[in-house]
Amino acid sequence: MEAETLSRLRSGEDGVFSELVREHHRALTALAATVVGVSEAEEVVQNAWLKAHGAIAGFEGRSAIRTWLSRIVINEARMQLRSRKREVFLEDQVSSEGQDPLGDWFNEDGRWRSPPVSWSYDSPEALLMGVDLSGCLDDLLARMPANQRSMLEMRDTSELPFDEICNTLTLSASNARVLLHRARAQVFKLVNHYQETGEC
Amino acid sequence: MLKCRELVGKADQYLDGELLLRERLAIRVHILMCHHCRRYLRQMGALLRAFPHRHDSASDEEVCAVMEHLQQHADKQDEPA
Ligand SMILES: [Zn+2]
Numbered sequence: 001m002e003a004e005t006l007s008r009l010r011s012g013e014d015g016v017f018s019e020l021v022r023e024h025h026r027a028l029t030a031l032a033a034t035v036v037g038v039s040e041a042e043e044v045v046q047n048a049w050l051k052a053h054g055a056i057a058g059f060e061g062r063s064a065i066r067t068w069l070s071r072i073v074i075n076e077a078r079m080q081l082r083s084r085k086r087e088v089f090l091e092d093q094v095s096s097e098g099q100d101p102l103g104d105w106f107n108e109d110g111r112w113r114s115p116p117v118s119w120s121y122d123s124p125e126a127l128l129m130g131v132d133l134s135g136c137l138d139d140l141l142a143r144m145p146a147n148q149r150s151m152l153e154m155r156d157t158s159e160l161p162f163d164e165i166c167n168t169l170t171l172s173a174s175n176a177r178v179l180l181h182r183a184r185a186q187v188f189k190l191v192n193h194y195q196e197t198g199e200c
Numbered sequence: 201m202l203k204c205r206e207l208v209g210k211a212d213q214y215l216d217g218e219l220l221l222r223e224r225l226a227i228r229v230h231i232l233m234c235h236h237c238r239r240y241l242r243q244m245g246a247l248l249r250a251f252p253h254r255h256d257s258a259s260d261e262e263v264c265a266v267m268e269h270l271q272q273h274a275d276k277q278d279e280p281a
Contacts, residue, residue, distance in 0.1 A: 014267065021266045025258035049266050050273055066252060102208060110203030115236035116243060124249035134254070156251035162216070181212050188244055 003061075010057045017053060024066060025049075028073045031158050034150040035077035048076040070158035074168055101185040116188075119195045133191070136200035140190055147171070148183040155180055202230045207237050215245055 008016045028048065032041035051072050059068055107113045121127045128134060141149050147169070154165045166176050194200045207230055213219050214227055231238040258266075 014270075017270075018263050018267050021263050022257045025262055025266065026255035027252070030255065046266065046269050050270060053270050100209075106205040106208075110205040112204050112236045116240055118239060119243050119246070121246065124246040125253045127246055127250035128254045129250075137254070152251075156248055157254060159252060162218075177212070181209070184212060184244065184247070185208075188247060191247060192243075 006059070006061050010059070012057070017056070020065070020069075021049060024069055027066070027157055028069055031070055031153050032073050032077050034146070034153045035074065036080050040080060044076045044080050045073060047080075048073040051076065064159060067159050070154070070160055071164075074154075074160075078168075101182055101189055116192045117196045119191065127191070130194075133194050133200065136190060136194065137187065140186060144183060144186065145179075148179045148186075151176060151180040152183040152187070156184070202226045204230075204234060204237050207231075207234075208240060211241055211244055214241070215248060 005016060009020065025045065029041050029045050032044040032048070036044055048069070052069055055072070059065070105112065105114050119127075128137060141152070144152075150169060151165065151171075154160045154168070155162060160168075162176070163173070165171070166173050169176070171179070190200055207227055210219065210223065210227065214224065219227070227241075231241060
């Protein structure tokens, strides 16, 4: 974030704050949903915005604003669970089903059987933005095991540090790695198929 | 030499900057010679950069709902006890 935007935010300009809401609200809602479920995600994020608004003067810009906001959302989500006497429960297990999503891309000898096609995109920011593709991606995420989806939302969409995620989800680092790999590999496969055929 | 399948298995940690120098070098040597893996790493890197931008901006209604909630909260705090 630019220093100027940051200082306007800190000085409490609501116009600047509402732009922040516009940019991050949906991502934060998806993040909250991985912890409390879709039905309570909106409420959690509302409360998180209250906290963020009150604390923005102390935001030093050391981390990305998305990461800072994501931490607040995760805290609110956990408080919500505690107040409902529920816990973040994710299987700290790597189910054997599905194995490695890219397993069939390789020969017995470990070389590529079906290597990825060359992707064309204007910029990485735009890569996932096509209407068709983003719908397919939502479907894929909805079908994914919850622990894989959480890893993807927390690490790659929210850019939270890896060890912080392991603590929040009480996952071992080695299992978290495998879950993240599987989640990313499935998305890679989806995008590759979309690039190759124009559908998903 | 590192096999393509092994490289793909380590690609996440490579892109997250979590590999030891020795492992990073093994990957760099491999992709000098293997254009499939070079492509895989480049495109996976693009995918990771795309992820934070995956969600659309919130609608005016959503933004207003949040800002109104903030306003209500501020009003409540201003009320005399
Ligand atoms: Zn290779």
